[in-house]
Amino acid sequence: GLPQPASDDGLYRQLGGREGISAIVEEMLVRLVEDERIAHHFAQTDIIQLHERLVEQFCVEAGGPCTYRGLSMEDAHIGLDLTEADFNALVEDLVDAMEALEVPTRAQNRLLRRLAPMRPQIIHR
Numbered sequence: 001g002l003p004q005p006a007s008d009d010g011l012y013r014q015l016g017g018r019e020g021i022s023a024i025v026e027e028m029l030v031r032l033v034e035d036e037r038i039a040h041h042f043a044q045t046d047i048i049q050l051h052e053r054l055v056e057q058f059c060v061e062a063g064g065p066c067t068y069r070g071l072s073m074e075d076a077h078i079g080l081d082l083t084e085a086d087f088n089a090l091v092e093d094l095v096d097a098m099e100a101l102e103v104p105t106r107a108q109n110r111l112l113r114r115l116a117p118m119r120p121q122i123i124h125r
């Protein structure tokens with residue numbers, strides 16, 4: 001499909017564009033697969049493909065010129081029975097990743113604010 005239009009690509013630029021987002025997702029996944037609280041959920045997951053999907057998704061959420069090719073958040077997490085604690089652990093790994101890459105706090109908060117509303121679509125599924 002065509003890239004979804006970027007109404008406001010300010011956040012996309014603050015995150016360093018596609019390259020910056022790719023680095024953020026990679027740093028997050030490195031932490032995630034080592035995170036004893038939640039690593040077990042990803043034991044069967046193709047991490048390379050998950051990286052691709054997350055980059056597309058964060059890019060779209062940040063207003064970048066990307067297309068998300070993955071499942072809906074409901075369908076992606078169905079049967080995993082994720083809890084609020086699981087969700088918070090992933091967010092913590094994402095924040096640690098952004099801190100490590102020195103993403104400005106304002107940009108971190110803007111991205112988190114875009115992801116937070118997905119929580120009810122992800123937990124207890």
Ligand code: HEM
Binds near residue numbers: 042
């Ligand atoms: C804001 C929070 C989250 C976002 C934005 C998110 C996003 C995504 C995306 C984009 C995918 C790929 C869907 C596809 O393959 O089409 C995915 C898959 C997955 N997510 Fe999440 N997710 C979140 C929270 C979580 C949490 C808290 C866990 C577990 C601790 C989790 C576990 C998984 C697993 C295991 C898969 C891969 C399933 C498979 O192997 O195909 N997610 N998620």
